[in-house]
Amino acid sequence: MNKIMVIAEHRLGELTAATFEVIAAAVELKQTKGFSVNVAVLASNPAEFSAKLNIAGVDEIIEVLIQENQFQTDTYEAVINSLLDEYAPSVVLTSNSIDAWSCMPIIAAKRQCGFATDVFALNYDGDDLIATRAAYGEKMHVDLEFPDKETVLITLRGNTYKPIEQEASVPVSSFSAPSVNARTTHKRFIEPETTSDVDIAQAELLLSIGRGIENEDNIEQFEELADTMGFTLGCSRPIADNGWLPKSRQVGQSGKIVVACNTYLAFGISGSVQHMAGMKHVPNIIAVNTDAEASIFIIAKYGVVADMFEIADELINHFE
Amino acid sequence: MKILVPVKQVGIIDEDYEIRDDGKNVDVDFLDYEINEWDNYSWELALNLQETYGEAVEIVPLTVGPDEAEDVLLNCLAKGGERGIRVWDDALVDSDSMAIAQVIAKVAEHENADYVLTGTLSSDHSFAATGMCVAGLLNWAHAAVVSKVDITPDAQQITVNRELEAGIEEEITVESPAVLSIQLGINEPRYASLRGIKQAKAKPVEVMSHKDFGLTDAEVGEMGSLSKVRKMYAPEHSQAELIEGTVAEQAKRIAEIVKELKGDT
Ligand SMILES: Cc1cc2nc3c(=O)[nH]c(=O)nc-3n(C[C@H](O)[C@H](O)[C@H](O)COP(=O)(O)OP(=O)(O)OC[C@H]3O[C@@H](n4cnc5c(N)ncnc54)[C@H](O)[C@@H]3O)c2cc1C
Ligand SMILES: Nc1ncnc2c1ncn2[C@@H]1O[C@H](COP(=O)(O)O)[C@@H](O)[C@H]1O
Numbered sequence: 001m002n003k004i005m006v007i008a009e010h011r012l013g014e015l016t017a018a019t020f021e022v023i024a025a026a027v028e029l030k031q032t033k034g035f036s037v038n039v040a041v042l043a044s045n046p047a048e049f050s051a052k053l054n055i056a057g058v059d060e061i062i063e064v065l066i067q068e069n070q071f072q073t074d075t076y077e078a079v080i081n082s083l084l085d086e087y088a089p090s091v092v093l094t095s096n097s098i099d100a101w102s103c104m105p106i107i108a109a110k111r112q113c114g115f116a117t118d119v120f121a122l123n124y125d126g127d128d129l130i131a132t133r134a135a136y137g138e139k140m141h142v143d144l145e146f147p148d149k150e151t152v153l154i155t156l157r158g159n160t161y162k163p164i165e166q167e168a169s170v171p172v173s174s175f176s177a178p179s180v181n182a183r184t185t186h187k188r189f190i191e192p193e194t195t196s197d198v199d200i201a202q203a204e205l206l207l208s209i210g211r212g213i214e215n216e217d218n219i220e221q222f223e224e225l226a227d228t229m230g231f232t233l234g235c236s237r238p239i240a241d242n243g244w245l246p247k248s249r250q251v252g253q254s255g256k257i258v259v260a261c262n263t264y265l266a267f268g269i270s271g272s273v274q275h276m277a278g279m280k281h282v283p284n285i286i287a288v289n290t291d292a293e294a295s296i297f298i299i300a301k302y303g304v305v306a307d308m309f310e311i312a313d314e315l316i317n318h319f320e
Numbered sequence: 321m322k323i324l325v326p327v328k329q330v331g332i333i334d335e336d337y338e339i340r341d342d343g344k345n346v347d348v349d350f351l352d353y354e355i356n357e358w359d360n361y362s363w364e365l366a367l368n369l370q371e372t373y374g375e376a377v378e379i380v381p382l383t384v385g386p387d388e389a390e391d392v393l394l395n396c397l398a399k400g401g402e403r404g405i406r407v408w409d410d411a412l413v414d415s416d417s418m419a420i421a422q423v424i425a426k427v428a429e430h431e432n433a434d435y436v437l438t439g440t441l442s443s444d445h446s447f448a449a450t451g452m453c454v455a456g457l458l459n460w461a462h463a464a465v466v467s468k469v470d471i472t473p474d475a476q477q478i479t480v481n482r483e484l485e486a487g488i489e490e491e492i493t494v495e496s497p498a499v500l501s502i503q504l505g506i507n508e509p510r511y512a513s514l515r516g517i518k519q520a521k522a523k524p525v526e527v528m529s530h531k532d533f534g535l536t537d538a539e540v541g542e543m544g545s546l547s548k549v550r551k552m553y554a555p556e557h558s559q560a561e562l563i564e565g566t567v568a569e570q571a572k573r574i575a576e577i578v579k580e581l582k583g584d585t
Binding site: 114135 | 332335418450452453462482487488492501546547553554560561562563570572575
């Protein structure tokens with residue numbers, strides 16, 4: 001039988017939330033094609049994780065014992081390679097994580113597998129797998145196909161598939177890891193600095209500024225606007241990278257997910273997938289952007305095509 | 321120590337655009353071009369290393385692209401470096417990360433490079449895979465999304481930080497030679513000076529084809545890619561309710577919505 005293999009991912013002792021979404025995607029795909037879903041977990045104590053992978057729709061959990069618990073790219077590459085030799089799955093799914101960005105292209109390049117990153121829809125057209133992803137800063141969608149590829153590796157965008165709640169008792173097997181020449185060595189994890197700054201993840205009302213701000217001198221105007229409106233000031237990554245606002249104010253994949261936010265005002269933010277990863281769940285998004293085609297408008301509830309400075313000048317008068 | 325820095329000319333969609341007749345990409349006539357944002361950071365890193373270690377370090381920018389793409393090399397050479405490399409052939413049209421990586425890997429071998437520094441991601445097709453495909457082809461050690469680097473010439477191993485999700489980083493050592501994909505914010509890319517821009521025009525750019533490296537047409541372009549575009553299309557349109565009118569009217573409406581949401585109307 002054809003197989004869909006999921007590589008479970010974990011960090012600092014926890015399976016990543018995205019792993020459960022990837023399993024949901026695999027189970028959905030299985031329903032259209034009747035494939036089996038095999039979930040592999042690589043860890044120094046895989047049983048600890050596999051106990052949490054008893055999810056309805058999964059056909060097999062494959063435990064792979066490796067020495068170091070944290071991700072090491074050569075190890076993952078070698079193990080996934082042997083799993084592919086042994087199981088010959090037609091599709092391999094992981095989340096679109098930084099770890100996957102490190103190891104999956106290597107496997108794809110060496111084996112000449114079909115390959116696509118940051119995919120948000122998977123469908124079959126007859127026997128052809130079609131993977132949909134975005135291009136040109138989310139302004140275009142692209143359907144990809146993989147003719148003549150026996151195996152296709154896909155990394156899946158987060159927040160696309162809903163994890164399956166239903167549990168099941170899934171058979172567990174073990175697979176022995178091949179020997180590996182690890183050329184990178186883990187030294188330490190560095191957690192973000194704890195600051196006395198406000199925690200934007202706890203703010204209900206956020207006003208975020210992006211590269212439309214143009215230069216540092218303009219920050220003050222928006223600080224004042226946010227204050228006057230009773231909003232907390234957040235930002236997109238370039239603003240934090242430039243040092244114009246502290247890193248703790250950055251919303252997005254490598255910053256914070258603004259879990260408690262109810263109303264999000266986005267000024268001069270284009271809506272990159274990494275920024276949206278931190279805020280697209282917010283129920284009330286109001287976006288101000290001069291570009292009517294900016295992808296932030298796709299997720300916004302209210303769109304304002306206008307200059308952020310002109311809007312800010314007027315807006316503040318309504319709150320003083 | 322030789323550092324090869326692949327830099328890409330990325331397309332940006334103009335306000336109006338048309339899809340190519342075959343439906344697989346935006347018509348090039350409707351794209352604006354610039355250097356991929358990430359590649360300013362990888363080139364800056366190379367420049368910094370050269371400034372620190374002087375002649376012990378050679379830095380070479382490489383682009384895989386048509387005539388017009390030479391602009392991105394000039395962009396780099398205006399800031400430093402002595403020469404650039406451009407590889408192109410019409411067979412390279414519609415290459416994905418893998419097909420581009422075939423070329424970059426060959427150039428790295430040909431140049432005897434010790435490090436290849438790519439960007440993490442390109443802003444047009446956003447594969448985030450080219451650098452690591454190069455590492456796979458060369459069978460070199462590698463790290464993706466690198467946010468800090470400590471390289472010394474002739475070192476057997478270097479120390480880098482991998483930027484992970486949610487602001488976490490991982491410090492690792494990496495054996496050389498290595499391929500690193502460089503992340504935004506690792507440094508502050510400089511601007512080219514007018515003098516630099518003038519000087520860059522006199523710096524040599526070697527132009528080659530994939531065939532010069534023994535690659536066949538089947539190894540590049542769509543044939544050498546790991547995926548094929550079936551079609552490209554505009555996503556379904558935005559759900560946003562547009563707030564129209566004069567700026568004053570727009571601002572007033574935003575204020576109303578915000579006050580209502582705050583429950584203090
Ligand atoms: C691994 C990884 C992690 C990342 N993590 C994050 C993250 O956590 N958070 C994050 O934000 N990014 C992150 N990024 C970066 C991300 O890819 C984008 O580069 C970034 O989000 C762009 O920020 P922006 O929207 O402010 O800038 P841009 O994309 O440059 O957009 C600026 C917008 O401002 C508009 N504008 C310009 N002038 C005006 C004006 N006067 N009035 C109104 N609008 C105007 C423009 O039309 C444009 O839409 C990450 C990238 C990678 C690869
Ligand atoms: N055509 C190209 N020429 C040179 N370098 C490229 C090219 N395409 C991609 N790259 C490199 O690969 C990086 C990531 O691109 P991508 O994998 O397309 O997201 C870029 O930042 C460049 O360093």
